[in-house]
Amino acid sequence: MVTIRDVARASGVHVSTVSRTFSAPHLVNEKTRQAVLAVAAQLGYRPNRAARALTTGRTHNLGLIVADIANPFFPPLIKAAQGHARERDYHVFVADTDEDPVLEQELIETLSKQVDGVLLCSPRLSNQTIHRLRAEVPLVIVNRRVKGLTTVLMDVGQGARAAIDHLVGLGHRRIALLTGPPGSWTSGEIRQAATDRAAEAGVPLTVVGPNEPTEQGGLAAADKIAGHSAVLCYNDLVALGLIEGLVERGLSVPGDVSVIGIDDSLPGRLNRPKLTTITMPTAAAGRMAVDLLLAAVGAGEHAPHTTVRLETSLVIRESTQRASEP
Amino acid sequence: MVTIRDVARASGVHVSTVSRTFSAPHLVNEKTRQAVLAVAAQLGYRPNRAARALTTGRTHNLGLIVADIANPFFPPLIKAAQGHARERDYHVFVADTDEDPVLEQELIETLSKQVDGVLLCSPRLSNQTIHRLRAEVPLVIVNRRVKGLTTVLMDVGQGARAAIDHLVGLGHRRIALLTGPPGSWTSGEIRQAATDRAAEAGVPLTVVGPNEPTEQGGLAAADKIAGHSAVLCYNDLVALGLIEGLVERGLSVPGDVSVIGIDDSLPGRLNRPKLTTITMPTAAAGRMAVDLLLAAVGAGEHAPHTTVRLETSLVIRESTQRASEP
DNA sequence: TGAGGGTCTGCAACCAGTTGCATAAACTCT
DNA sequence: AGAGTTTATGCAACTGGTTGCAGACCCTCA
Numbered sequence: 001m002v003t004i005r006d007v008a009r010a011s012g013v014h015v016s017t018v019s020r021t022f023s024a025p026h027l028v029n030e031k032t033r034q035a036v037l038a039v040a041a042q043l044g045y046r047p048n049r050a051a052r053a054l055t056t057g058r059t060h061n062l063g064l065i066v067a068d069i070a071n072p073f074f075p076p077l078i079k080a081a082q083g084h085a086r087e088r089d090y091h092v093f094v095a096d097t098d099e100d101p102v103l104e105q106e107l108i109e110t111l112s113k114q115v116d117g118v119l120l121c122s123p124r125l126s127n128q129t130i131h132r133l134r135a136e137v138p139l140v141i142v143n144r145r146v147k148g149l150t151t152v153l154m155d156v157g158q159g160a161r162a163a164i165d166h167l168v169g170l171g172h173r174r175i176a177l178l179t180g181p182p183g184s185w186t187s188g189e190i191r192q193a194a195t196d197r198a199a200e201a202g203v204p205l206t207v208v209g210p211n212e213p214t215e216q217g218g219l220a221a222a223d224k225i226a227g228h229s230a231v232l233c234y235n236d237l238v239a240l241g242l243i244e245g246l247v248e249r250g251l252s253v254p255g256d257v258s259v260i261g262i263d264d265s266l267p268g269r270l271n272r273p274k275l276t277t278i279t280m281p282t283a284a285a286g287r288m289a290v291d292l293l294l295a296a297v298g299a300g301e302h303a304p305h306t307t308v309r310l311e312t313s314l315v316i317r318e319s320t321q322r323a324s325e326p
Numbered sequence: 327m328v329t330i331r332d333v334a335r336a337s338g339v340h341v342s343t344v345s346r347t348f349s350a351p352h353l354v355n356e357k358t359r360q361a362v363l364a365v366a367a368q369l370g371y372r373p374n375r376a377a378r379a380l381t382t383g384r385t386h387n388l389g390l391i392v393a394d395i396a397n398p399f400f401p402p403l404i405k406a407a408q409g410h411a412r413e414r415d416y417h418v419f420v421a422d423t424d425e426d427p428v429l430e431q432e433l434i435e436t437l438s439k440q441v442d443g444v445l446l447c448s449p450r451l452s453n454q455t456i457h458r459l460r461a462e463v464p465l466v467i468v469n470r471r472v473k474g475l476t477t478v479l480m481d482v483g484q485g486a487r488a489a490i491d492h493l494v495g496l497g498h499r500r501i502a503l504l505t506g507p508p509g510s511w512t513s514g515e516i517r518q519a520a521t522d523r524a525a526e527a528g529v530p531l532t533v534v535g536p537n538e539p540t541e542q543g544g545l546a547a548a549d550k551i552a553g554h555s556a557v558l559c560y561n562d563l564v565a566l567g568l569i570e571g572l573v574e575r576g577l578s579v580p581g582d583v584s585v586i587g588i589d590d591s592l593p594g595r596l597n598r599p600k601l602t603t604i605t606m607p608t609a610a611a612g613r614m615a616v617d618l619l620l621a622a623v624g625a626g627e628h629a630p631h632t633t634v635r636l637e638t639s640l641v642i643r644e645s646t647q648r649a650s651e652p
Numbered sequence: 653t654g655a656g657g658g659t660c661t662g663c664a665a666c667c668a669g670t671t672g673c674a675t676a677a678a679c680t681c682t
Numbered sequence: 683a684g685a686g687t688t689t690a691t692g693c694a695a696c697t698g699g700t701t702g703c704a705g706a707c708c709c710t711c712a
Contacts, residue, residue, distance in 0.1 A: 049440045051668035053376040069405040079395040094420040114375045377698035
């Protein structure tokens with residue numbers, strides 16, 4: 001392994017000059033710099049990040065924690081965050097909590113010492129715990145509102161209201177909402193927005209939940225929405241599971257029941273029927289979160305916190321239609 | 327930040343004793359060890375991995391490189407690898423190459439200095455380049471056969487043969503194969519196995535490709551398979567795209583054309599029609615690859631290389647049916 | 653009782669960088 | 683020409699751990 005000292009020796013300068021060539025180029029004479037660079041390139045020198053981290057206290061790594069990598073909602077966010085970070089010379093650790101708050105906390109704690117900041121996506125932890133962790137490591141939260149912390153929110157309430165309007169407009173009067181896991185901010189937002197809007201429209205809304213945020217969750221919920229003509233689901237997976245369950249029970253979608261998903265995460269939107277759903281700006285959220293996190297890292301302990309709210313919108317496809325008269 | 331020296335001071339022993347308490351417990355007296363541990367816990371001490379990496383040369387990090395995080399084939403592998411690594415006290419960097427070999431090489435090179443080993447999934451690089459990289463960092467390859475390197479293969483040929491048998495058994499005589507991107511080992515394997523088996527059965531096989539490994543790729547291929555009654559696709563996304571394209575052209579699946587996907591990566595298998603496909607042991611491959619990589623890391627430079635071949639199998643669902651008589 | 657051996661701990665060098673400080677050289681200005 | 687400033691480089695301490703070596707202590711056995 002070739003170190004800074006090898007480069008220094010080979011180019012006849014002191015190690016500090018080599019160091020500055022890479023980390024503070026403006027402090028070294030252009031000619032010297034070029035010479036050092038040439039030698040370094042020839043020797044195949046690459047700065048050792050661990051050593052650099054030791055003195056600077058900056059690892060140039062970020063942590064990214066999601067509930068479930070295999071949930072199709074997250075990969076686009078991960079992808080965007082990772083790519084964006086890389087452009088800024090940061091690498092990202094990705095970890096999966098399996099929807100387990102205990103594991104989530106543990107992960108943040110072990111990660112906190114070897115990253116400059118952590119991106120928490122849809123955390124299930126209590127606000128109190130999150131605040132405590134914030135003292136250990138810069139944090140940016142995605143899809144959860146935590147007072148005093150920097151957060152990136154996807155305004156799912158906006159989409160949920162549009163979804164209710166859409167259903168009411170189609171003549172549905174027996175609408176159900178399948179909520180997500182307890183502790184999910186998104187689920188709370190949806191519930192709040194949907195309930196309010198339904199009330200405004202004078203239409204009852206049956207809230208059913210909590211449900212697992214998976215097809216299993218949707219499948220299991222099929223029994224619980226009997227008598228309803230339209231269902232808004234916590235996410236697309238749940239919607240697919242629900243449709244599966246309804247079909248098993250001899251009901252057709254959208255013929256007998258209209259179904260709306262949330263997050264538009266399914267590849268190709270090629271399901272039959274194509275799902276009416278609410279699109280979420282996941283990639284944008286990932287990039288934005290990285291930017292905010294790096295800003296927080298740069299600003300140190302008492303950086304001002306921000307809340308960014310990104311828009312969502314209803315995409316009408318084939319899983320909803322006009323209510324049949326009873 | 328509390329360091330080893332703080333712990334040493336607070337517990338009245340030398341730093342080296344504290345160090346050994348954590349990294350070589352058998353060398354320190356049980357009573358001392360307990361005392362140090364107690365103090366460390368009380369102070370909230372956590373070993374600094376960067377510092378440890380500096381002296382030991384082990385970062386306890388792994389790199390995981392995939393073509394596209396958002397391709398649903400990869401997340402289960404990533405999830406399994408990450409979880410498995412974590413249980414072994416390793417963290418994993420996940421990076422995405424966007425199917426770009428240049429970026430892939432660059433990523434491996436920048437990552438190589440800060441990880442103990444790299445997991446390469448379905449690399450698009452040349453064997454020669456891969457060998458050169460192997461000299462810099464331990465490598466385990468998933469889904470690509472590289473002579474002299476440790477590889478984990480999913481035996482997709484086995485599944486492809488079963489797929490051809492299935493189609494031929496259903497009476498299909500005009501079968502097409504949509505291949506994947508150039509440089510994909512999997513695509514080559516499928517092609518080889520499918521071609522051989524079709525020849526054995528005395529049925530012609532039209533090979534169409536390369537295609538992008540996405541729905542777009544499948545969609546675009548819909549024009550190129552006119553006159554065929556059955557199509558085996560490089561992956562499920564391509565199959566979905568193809569089905570979409572066929573439907574747009576007024577053809578039904580499986581009524582007019584039978585379609586088989588590969589990888590069984592779609593959530594919930596809830597598409598209409600449900601896709602007949604070849605299941606891939608992605609999670610098992612991820613875990614296996616981590617095991618092999620850690621073994622290679624432990625064994626040093628000249629570790630023996632292994633090839634592990636995992637089974638795949640055909641899952642028959644609804645997108646294939648008996649050929650209609652012409 | 654003293655040699656031999658094992659166990660435990662401390663000392664100090666080391667890993668690969670960074671950075672505050674000092675100094676020398678070159679330049680600017682009057 | 684000399685004082686003052688700027689620029690470029692070297693020196694050495696420092697980051698937070700690890701580890702080879704040496705020595706102190708205790709135990710065992712002849």
